[in-house]
Amino acid sequence: MRNTPIAEAINELLESKSIFKNRDVLRSTYIPDYLPHRDKEVDALIKILIVALRGDTPSNILIYGKTGTGKTAVTTHVGNEIEKVGAERGIPCQIVYTNCEVIDTQYRLLANLARHFGKKVPMTGWPTDQVYTEFKKALDCKERVAIILLDEIDKLTKKGDDVLYNLSRINSTLEHAKVSLVGISNDLKFTEFLDPRVRSSLGEEELVFPPYNADQLSDILRQRAEMAFGSGILDDNVISLCAALAAREHGDARKALDLLRISSELAERDRSKKVQEIHVRRAQSKIESDRFAEVIRTLPTQSKLVLYSIVLLDRSQELIRGSGKRIMSTGEVYRIYKRICSMIDLDVLTQRRITELITELDMLGIVNAIVVNRGRYGMTKEISLDAPPDHIHHVLSDDARLYPLVGMRPDSIQMKLG
DNA sequence: CTTCCACGGGAACACTGGGGTG
DNA sequence: CACCCCAGTGTTCCCGTGGAAG
Numbered sequence: 001m002r003n004t005p006i007a008e009a010i011n012e013l014l015e016s017k018s019i020f021k022n023r024d025v026l027r028s029t030y031i032p033d034y035l036p037h038r039d040k041e042v043d044a045l046i047k048i049l050i051v052a053l054r055g056d057t058p059s060n061i062l063i064y065g066k067t068g069t070g071k072t073a074v075t076t077h078v079g080n081e082i083e084k085v086g087a088e089r090g091i092p093c094q095i096v097y098t099n100c101e102v103i104d105t106q107y108r109l110l111a112n113l114a115r116h117f118g119k120k121v122p123m124t125g126w127p128t129d130q131v132y133t134e135f136k137k138a139l140d141c142k143e144r145v146a147i148i149l150l151d152e153i154d155k156l157t158k159k160g161d162d163v164l165y166n167l168s169r170i171n172s173t174l175e176h177a178k179v180s181l182v183g184i185s186n187d188l189k190f191t192e193f194l195d196p197r198v199r200s201s202l203g204e205e206e207l208v209f210p211p212y213n214a215d216q217l218s219d220i221l222r223q224r225a226e227m228a229f230g231s232g233i234l235d236d237n238v239i240s241l242c243a244a245l246a247a248r249e250h251g252d253a254r255k256a257l258d259l260l261r262i263s264s265e266l267a268e269r270d271r272s273k274k275v276q277e278i279h280v281r282r283a284q285s286k287i288e289s290d291r292f293a294e295v296i297r298t299l300p301t302q303s304k305l306v307l308y309s310i311v312l313l314d315r316s317q318e319l320i321r322g323s324g325k326r327i328m329s330t331g332e333v334y335r336i337y338k339r340i341c342s343m344i345d346l347d348v349l350t351q352r353r354i355t356e357l358i359t360e361l362d363m364l365g366i367v368n369a370i371v372v373n374r375g376r377y378g379m380t381k382e383i384s385l386d387a388p389p390d391h392i393h394h395v396l397s398d399d400a401r402l403y404p405l406v407g408m409r410p411d412s413i414q415m416k417l418g
Numbered sequence: 419c420t421t422c423c424a425c426g427g428g429a430a431c432a433c434t435g436g437g438g439t440g
Numbered sequence: 441c442a443c444c445c446c447a448g449t450g451t452t453c454c455c456g457t458g459g460a461a462g
Contacts, residue, residue, distance in 0.1 A: 107447055125437025127446055159448090300450095330424065350452060355425065371425065375460030378423025 019268050019275070025227040026261035028254040031073050036223055037216040038070050041209055045078045048205050049180075052093045052145040053086050057171060057178040060202050062153075064188050065209030068252030071184050072151055074209070079149060079182075092144035100156040106163040109156065110135050113148070132166060136173065145178045153183035154190035161198055168201040211251030217243035220253055221260055229264070235276045238263070242280055259283050292387060295364055296395045302349060304396055306357045308405060309336040310367060311393050314385050329380040330355060344404050358383060366392070 086093035117138035246256035263283035
């Protein structure tokens with residue numbers, strides 16, 4: 001039987017043995033039975049939540065820690081175990097996990113909770129207090145303890161802390177059920193802007209997860225690698241390198257796992273039998289540039305246009321005064337923005353709005369923008385690109401709406417400004 | 419002391435996608 | 441069906457404010 005070249009390539013790839021035994025354990029969403037170097041935190045959490053199994057209401061908890069310090073893993077793990085033990089002993093204890101980055105408004109949070117307890121709530125349409133009432137009714141229909149995990153709780157507080165206020169005092173209005181809240185945040189200061197009553201109620205107990213150091217990260221990686229690979233797949237220094245690179249970034253275990261997984265995938269694509277240091281290095285830069293491209297690609301059109309303006313200015317400044325510092329002001333960016341907006345027939349937003357979009361680009365790490373006071377010459381943001389302009393330009397030019405602009409010379413825009 | 423330019427908070431508005439009611 | 445209500449999002453409008461150069 002004859003195969004086409006493509007079919008042969010597919011067959012070859014299929015038959016070549018994967019270096020993975022189990023790829024999924026390298027994902028940061030996988031939660032192993034034992035979490036290395038988190039015994040203290042697990043213990044503390046159990047001690048607080050255990051009262052749920054005696055039918056009491058556990059204290060509300062706030063958990064802090066940078067990304068990849070195991071907050072979510074520890075919390076969900078402990079939660080699941082408590083729920084399981086409760087079920088075995090016939091004690092009604094329910095854990096509800098909510099990620100507030102996805103479910104980031106009062107309505108959505110309450111609707112989600114209500115649905116969890118079996119109510120049918122439409123995605124939109126109802127007044128919020130009706131959803132709240134429905135949720136309460138569903139919850140209170142029998143004796144139970146509900147532990148509500150609010151991951152990334154800081155994302156919720158921006159849009160009004162009314163929900164948190166209502167939830168934190170819900171116990172006084174319940175007859176049968178009991179609720180305790182576990183907030184997870186990577187922002188230590190997020191309670192600053194909270195209503196003091198909410199703050200004190202939410203933070204009855206506080207736990208802080210310290211970052212992992214390189215040795216601890218190595219332990220975590222070794223544990224996962226044992227499950228993920230057969231023996232002899234990883235070069236000796238691969239794990240310590242992943243750990244070291246991730247330790248440099250505030251001890252982020254997610255980053256460490258991503259590095260290990262991506263570098264193994266790269267090795268596999270290379271049809272290499274082993275994962276080597278070079279694969280880790282390549283994974284490192286791949287992760288970085290993928291993140292960048294992804295962030296830029298998913299930007300709203302208006303933000304893309306602002307960014308495009310900045311890229312154009314960045315280039316033209318180079319033309320004008322050689323390789324200068326390439327710093328521009330909001331006013332300059334806005335002038336260019338208006339120009340190219342009309343060129344591609346898009347609504348021109350106000351400068352007030354553009355200021356905000358620039359601030360967002362700054363927070364995404366695509367540009368640098370610092371506010372300065374230039375005395376007689378007023379106040380502005382000093383803006384500069386924080387990534388290779390060509391890279392940004394390349395990603396931006398993939399957007400169909402920006403086609404008419406691609407290839408336009410920066411100096412032509414300068415000229416048209418007159 | 420004035421002046422300049424934009425920052426950034428806050429209110430108000432338009433619009434969307436979904437109710438429920440007569 | 442028409443009609444009004446609601447939450448949420450993105451935006452505009454208005455405006456007080458900063459702080460060094462002139």
